[in-house]
Amino acid sequence: MYAEVAAFYARQMRRLDEGDAEGWAATFTGDAVFRLSTRPEPMRGRAELVAGARAAVAAIAATGEQRRHMTGMFEIDEHPGGELHVRANTVVYATDASGASRVHQVCTCTDTLVRDAGQTHELLVRERRIDVDGESRAWHPGQAGREQ
Template identity: 80%
Template sequence: MYAEVAGFYARQMRHLDEGDAEGWAATFTEDAVCWLSTRAEPMRGRSGLVAGVRTATAAIAAAGEQRRHMTGMFEIEERPDGSLDVRANTVVYATSANGESRVHQVCTCVDTLVRGTGPDAPLLVSYRRIDVDGT
């Protein structure tokens, strides 16, 4: 289970880091809720997630930066219904056009993962809360 969860987050963060809003949103359920402690309102549903990533991607590009999310330290608990409660830490690095990197944010992410449908039954996020340190 640990390897599957770690692989899920690696793929999900790759979509985010590459600005693939649709690919990232597809890793959530259609009705997912994503709370971020730096925002007044959560992102709701895949369309809200796509809009949030597009806005963030534009701001990152305007700043002349590349962002990379390093997610790990997974604590995984399986619920009786088969869903997973996952707590992880993420360090977000920002690299400028001249190659200088710095820590942009450190976050704690608390997710509920469920099985999608279909032959491969992928994991999907149904609920996410991201607490950015210092907020």
């Protein structure tokens, strides 16, 4: 299970880092909810996820930086029906045109993963909560899917 979850996040984050907003959003269920501690309202559904990812890609391009998400330290809890609750840490690196890199932010990601009902049975994110270190609105394990 650990290897499958790690591979899922590697593919998902690579899509985001490469600017593939549609491909990244396709790793979520159609009715997914994405909460980010730096945004006042969650994004709901793939259309909002695509729009949010496109905006982020454009904002990053405007800085002249390349971002890389390194996600790991997975805590995986399997629930009845195959639902997975995953908690992980992500370090986001920013590299400028000269090749100098720095840590942009460190985050905790709390996800609910489900299997695609189609033939592939791939993992998809149904709910995601990203808490950026240093933000005042703390999120704690077990709160995935609940409004603050």
